[in-house]
């Protein structure tokens with residue numbers, strides 16, 4: 001199966017390791033991975049801030065980049081959720097509507113792809129530790145991916161999974177929200193950090209780099225020792 | 240008159256909210272209670288998603304055919320001897336009601352809880368005539384005594400704790416008891432009974448007006464609405480023009496969605512219905528009945544992409560689910576409609592000029608949209624508002640506009656993008672220590688005031704991938 005990796009700009013620049021792990025997991029399950037170099041950013045920072053015209057330029061670039069891909073898989077619920085919005089955004093645009101629909105239909109978030117397409121519920125990894133999971137809002141509410149990451153996590157050998165209290169609550173990232181409304185964002189992430197602490201977990205796992213940078217950045221500042229890791233990193237730990 | 244509740248700037252209001260520990264504790268525990276009770280009700284109903292769908296369809300159909308149902312409602316009320324007045328603006332509504340009061344030479348008016356009367360500033364209009372207005376809803380009464388605006392559309396005094404309520408009662412009404420809720424409520428009841436009996440005019444809001452029969456339905460928790468609807472000779476209903484359902488059947492569906500979503504109850508304690516003026520063979524009801532239907536900016540929303548905002552049944556589920564509301568409280572929104580629905584509705588009713596920050600007061604987490612029992616895509620409407628602010632109203636800050644122009648260039652040009660992945664680490668190097676940015680420049684400043692930001696990876700993913708491909712080929 002041919003899979004094009006959608007790395008997301010955050011992972012490309014800030015968390016290259018997450019990308020490497022994603023490649024290795026997909027290859028482990030027999031996918032033929034390629035990385036279309038024309039890809040940039042899904043357009044979300046501009047789109048969510050109200051800059052429709054600017055965001056469309058990024059989106060068109062993404063459609064060009066993945067035009068010939070069979071599957072597009074990315075380690076982010078939020079960015080893949082953005083791709084899924086393209087058909088609404090390019091509705092009635094004679095030049096781009098079809099491309100938008102095609103890209104949306106072939107795009108998957110990593111855990112969603114593993115569980116729904118490859119039908120894998122146990123990646124055969126091993127990891128020792130107390131782990132809790134933050135379901136990012138766009139992964140769960142926009143993309144509708146709720147069970148896949150938790151199933152995969154729970155099936156990892158040696159893992160002790162603890163549910164995060166009020167796990168569905170936003171961590172306060174929200175892209176440009178965390179900059180434009182930094183004070184509110186700060187209160188939200190403090191609360192999230194508090195919930196993580198309550199679980200006494202050693203690791204906080206999530207499927208969206210933005211949220212992890214936010215929560216991790218706060219917990220680090222608070223001097224907490226919880227390690228914040230991306231789903232791909234934990235799925236790629238071998239026995 | 241406006242829907243605004245104060246004049247201080249947005250940042251200040253937010254800061255005040257964040258620093259108000261009492262309020263935040265009260266709000267977060269109430270949210271927790273409402274949310275978990277709502278969840279129990281949803282599960283109990285079984286097919287919650289089907290119910291939401293039904294609710295959404297009823298509201299869509301009604302609002303699409305609003306002119307028809309308003310006519311039907313108006314005909315029914317007139318047939319039952321009531322007077323119907325369509326008020327295009329808040330002023331027109333207040334003028335009409337003032338006239339009724341003047342004609343009656345009424346000295347005392349008893350009111351039920353109503354958001355639309357808050358919206359048009361009715362209390363002030365009546366007080367300017369020298370009439371005394373008595374709020375029959377406990378929460379509203381507390382706020383009235385304290386001259387404090389509501390902070391929530393279902394529980395208006397949510398931001399006050401019992402100690403603060405005790406103080407208000409002591410100061411304004413000579414209360415000497417404790418802050419035990421039951422005792423406070425008993426005191427309020429004894430004070431209010433007196434007032435009810437001597438009021439000459441009753442004014443109510445309206446949860447649902449049933450078009451087929453001209454019936455007004457009120458959903459309350461305390462049953463005090465009866466005091467306004469049955470005791471005085473003159474009764475006035477004030478309703479937003481979209482607060483209408485075709486028949487009793489749809490009313491039942493929506494009341495069920497409303498009470499479950501609002502406070503997580505199957506039904507509220509009281510549902511009051513009344514129809515028109517008292518007929519000769521009826522024993523209770525008013526001799527004189529007026530229905531005031533308020534537009535005040537609503538018809539401008541019809542036919543726009545925001546039309547679904549008029550589907551709202553004012554249950555506050557979106558407010559109860561909102562993490563931003565939890566931390567800043569209702570007053571930070573500077574609108575009598577706070578939270579996500581407030582952020583959507585307020586700029587529509589009162590213009591972007593006064594409320595341009597509201598659409599950004601959301602992380603777009605979607606908790607509101609998920610909670611809404613009539614499936615209003617609230618967070619998507621917030622994005623749409625932002626687009627209008629940027630592209631039509633041209634009210635976005637200059638630096639942001641420049642940054643977004645840069646974004647467009649960066650994200651549509653792979654060469655520029657690639658270069659940035661190479662340069663990022665170097666560019667941020669002056670602020671980086673041990674791979675952490677603790678005190679970042681420009682837009683990162685506010686973020687790094689409270690939390691760390693990571694330094695870019697030593698090697699970008701794409702450059703790693705390229706090397707890997709090359710070594711594979713060798």
Ligand code: SF4
Nearest residue numbers: 551552554555557611
């Ligand atoms: S927008 Fe939806 S959830 Fe919010 S108050 Fe209105 S009906 Fe309730």
